[in-house]
Structure formats: structure tokens, C-alpha cells
Amino acid sequence: MLTLYHAPTAVCAAKVRVVLAEKALPFEGHMINLHLGDQFKPEYLKLNPNAVVPTLVHDGNVLIESTVISEYLDEAFTDWPLRPAGALGHARVRLWTKKEDSIHDTINTMTATMVFRHDLLQKSPAEREARYSKMPDPARREKWRRMMDEGLKSSIVADALTRLARHFSDMEKSLSRQLWLAGDQFTLADTGLLSFFYRLEMLECAGMWRENFPRVSNWYERSKARPSFRDAIIGYIPASDHEKYRAITEPLWPQVAAGFKSSLAAI
Numbered sequence: 001m002l003t004l005y006h007a008p009t010a011v012c013a014a015k016v017r018v019v020l021a022e023k024a025l026p027f028e029g030h031m032i033n034l035h036l037g038d039q040f041k042p043e044y045l046k047l048n049p050n051a052v053v054p055t056l057v058h059d060g061n062v063l064i065e066s067t068v069i070s071e072y073l074d075e076a077f078t079d080w081p082l083r084p085a086g087a088l089g090h091a092r093v094r095l096w097t098k099k100e101d102s103i104h105d106t107i108n109t110m111t112a113t114m115v116f117r118h119d120l121l122q123k124s125p126a127e128r129e130a131r132y133s134k135m136p137d138p139a140r141r142e143k144w145r146r147m148m149d150e151g152l153k154s155s156i157v158a159d160a161l162t163r164l165a166r167h168f169s170d171m172e173k174s175l176s177r178q179l180w181l182a183g184d185q186f187t188l189a190d191t192g193l194l195s196f197f198y199r200l201e202m203l204e205c206a207g208m209w210r211e212n213f214p215r216v217s218n219w220y221e222r223s224k225a226r227p228s229f230r231d232a233i234i235g236y237i238p239a240s241d242h243e244k245y246r247a248i249t250e251p252l253w254p255q256v257a258a259g260f261k262s263s264l265a266a267i
């Protein structure tokens, strides 16, 4: 029995839902309301001391970290493999998923400075501080304080844009040699990025790859055509979120585009 603690729009949770969908694995879902702070409740912290989603429970065993969970599922359920057989194939996939773990931070940065900041700035400084102070990791607390104070002008955003530019460039090179990121098979290297791309698209930032990386654009369109994308990502996102994100982020894109252009020139 598989139980997934997740949230509809959380990109790391969606990453695991894509793996479950690709492998046709049924699961029982428990929604954690991140806006209401369910992730900080003592009973959830016992499962995931980092106060984040996803958490997977398989036959009573608790697993955290989306990449670890994805690899676990691929190893525990061998139908519809998402890695090539053998040590070399696993290593090739691992190289991508390792990079993707650090790319998650850039998606968090762009979402927080473009959308969450818009909401949080409507709260009082004391309410904002109360929210940060619940985050178990001091570095994460500090990052949130700075992102909320500095917004898109922050050097945290400039750093995120540079890391994204490098990542797209690495993808473009890899996709010039093969169909998917780790070879000619669709693997965890690909599944790990899809919800990140969709989030950037929701933030009206798809121009980052559409205007600069044709192979990456083609890879994303092929990935989006897979049923798992519809079932595990799009199907969970309410239309109201799309409208809200578009209204907030469309006017911000020119500023992000200018920063991204400078990052591209510098890599």
C-alpha cells in the first residue's frame, strides 16, 4: 500500500506523482495544506522533520525527499522502468537528478519572489515573521526573509537565473545527442524536471527556453504530451491558480527576461 502526503501545486510532490503515473501505481493521497501550515503540525513533522512535501509511506516505511522517493519507487516496482538497466545507466540518470535537486531551489526562488511575495506582503511584518520562524532550517528562514524584503532585485534571483540558464544550456547540449536527457529512453532524469517547467510556465517565464533553447522546447512539448503530465501535474492545478498566477506574473516577465538575458550572456 502506497500513501502519498502531497499538495496539489507543490512541484516536488508533483514530481513523485509523475513517477507514480508513469509506473501506473495506485496510491492513497493525503493533502497537506501548505498555505494553512499543515506541514508544521507535530503529527506531520514526525513523518517529515523538514516540514515539506512529499512524504511517501510504503507498507509502513516512511520515505522523504522527492528524488529518493522516485528512485525507491523505480527499484521497488520494476514494471515500466524509469532508468536504463545497469550501473552505467543508473549513474547517467543520477547525474541529472543530482543537478535537479539543486534546481528546485531556483524554482522556489522564482515562485516566492513573483507570487508568494505578492501574498505575504499583504500580511503584517509580525505575521510574516511568525511564518518564517516555523521553518526548521535557519538558512531557509533567512532566504525567505531576504526574498520577501528584496523581491526580484535580490541577488538570490540573479543567482537563480544564472543557474537556470546553465541548466537549460546543459539540457540543450544533451538533447543534441539523444531523444531524452539520459539517453533514448524517458527516465527519472526527465520526470524530475516536468513540474519545474510547468511552474515556470505558470509564472509566465516559458520564454526562457522558448526564445533561446529549441531542443529544450521540443523536449518539453513531447513530455507534455504524455498522459502522466496531464494526470499528475495539470489535473491537480485549479483554474483559479492559473488565473491568479497570470495576473500577478505577466507584468513581471519583462524584468525577469532582462535578468535572464544578462545571465545567458554571462554563462
Ligand SMILES: N[C@@H](CCC(=O)N[C@@H](CS)C(=O)NCC(=O)O)C(=O)O
Residues within 6 Å of the ligand: 010, 011, 012, 013, 034, 039, 051, 052, 053, 054, 064, 065, 066, 067, 104
Ligand atoms: N528536497 C525536498 C524539497 C521539498 C520541498 O521544498 N517541498 C516544498 C513544496 S515543492 C514544500 O513542501 N514547501 C513547504 C513550505 O515552504 O513551507 C524534496 O525534493 O522533497
